[in-house]
Amino acid sequence: MGTQRxxxxxxxxxxKKQEVKKEKEEAPTPTHIKPSRPPKARGKKWQKVxxxxxxxxxxxxxxxIELAKKTSYSKFDGKIEVHIKLNPKKGQVIxxxxxxxxxxxxxxxxxxxxxxxxxxxxKGKIDxxxxxxxxxxxxxxAKVAKILGPKGxxxxxxxxxxxxxxxxxxxKIKSGLIEFKGDPQxxxxxxxxxxxxxxxxxxxxxxxxxxxxxxxNPESVTICATMGPxxxxxx
Numbered sequence: 001m002g003t004q005r006x007x008x009x010x011x012x013x014x015x016k017k018q019e020v021k022k023e024k025e026e027a028p029t030p031t032h033i034k035p036s037r038p039p040k041a042r043g044k045k046w047q048k049v050x051x052x053x054x055x056x057x058x059x060x061x062x063x064x065i066e067l068a069k070k071t072s073y074s075k076f077d078g079k080i081e082v083h084i085k086l087n088p089k090k091g092q093v094i095x096x097x098x099x100x101x102x103x104x105x106x107x108x109x110x111x112x113x114x115x116x117x118x119x120x121x122x123k124g125k126i127d128x129x130x131x132x133x134x135x136x137x138x139x140x141x142a143k144v145a146k147i148l149g150p151k152g153x154x155x156x157x158x159x160x161x162x163x164x165x166x167x168x169x170x171x172k173i174k175s176g177l178i179e180f181k182g183d184p185q186x187x188x189x190x191x192x193x194x195x196x197x198x199x200x201x202x203x204x205x206x207x208x209x210x211x212x213x214x215x216x217n218p219e220s221v222t223i224c225a226t227m228g229p230x231x232x233x234x235x
Contacts (some may be wrong), residue, residue: 094182
């Protein structure tokens with residue numbers, strides 16, 4: 001009798017498992033999944049000024065600058081930005097420096113490295129835009145390369161931020177020296193002045209920038225205001 005009861009119990013358990021499995025298979029697919037969000041629509045101000053740009057047209061540099069100034073809708077004196085897509089040769093690193101004839105409209109905070117600065121950097125206290133260093137300082141700075149590198153602040157001889165005479169470099173920066181560096185997609189993004197500037201000054205700054213990145217084979221150029229649509233440029 002004991003063996004018979006065990007067999008009956010096992011059969012009942014087997015039947016229950018089969019019924020549970022069948023219920024799961026026949027259960028309806030849940031419909032409460034949130035739909036993906038549609039792309040964010042441009043604001044009314046952007047759409048209004050965007051209508052001033054002819055789709056598919058490539059503008060001359062001076063035309064693009066004039067249009068960028070007209071389509072700037074910020075309440076403050078915005079900046080004129082240049083965005084260049086580059087196609088460098090294999091192994092070519094996009095990095096360098098140049099002097100903008102009229103500066104960039106904003107004087108960066110420049111610091112010359114000294115050993116007392118190291119603990120602050122290690123704690124993430126970075127309150128400068130450009131860090132200059134002497135060649136002898138580079139082994140010390142290697143300790144914080146993982147902090148400075150991703151921020152684009154690691155001194156580098158190619159960009160002119162490593163020098164035996166950093167004080168002279170500070171003066172050059174004040175007179176318009178800038179550093180450029182390609183992002184992971186081989187683009188560079190640079191401010192060439194303010195919306196309120198004369199077109200001629202902005203044009204001359206653009207030409208200096210474009211000539212500096214010409215060796216990296218520019219593919220496309222876009223000019224825009226800080227708050228304004230992009231304008232494709234024929235170069």
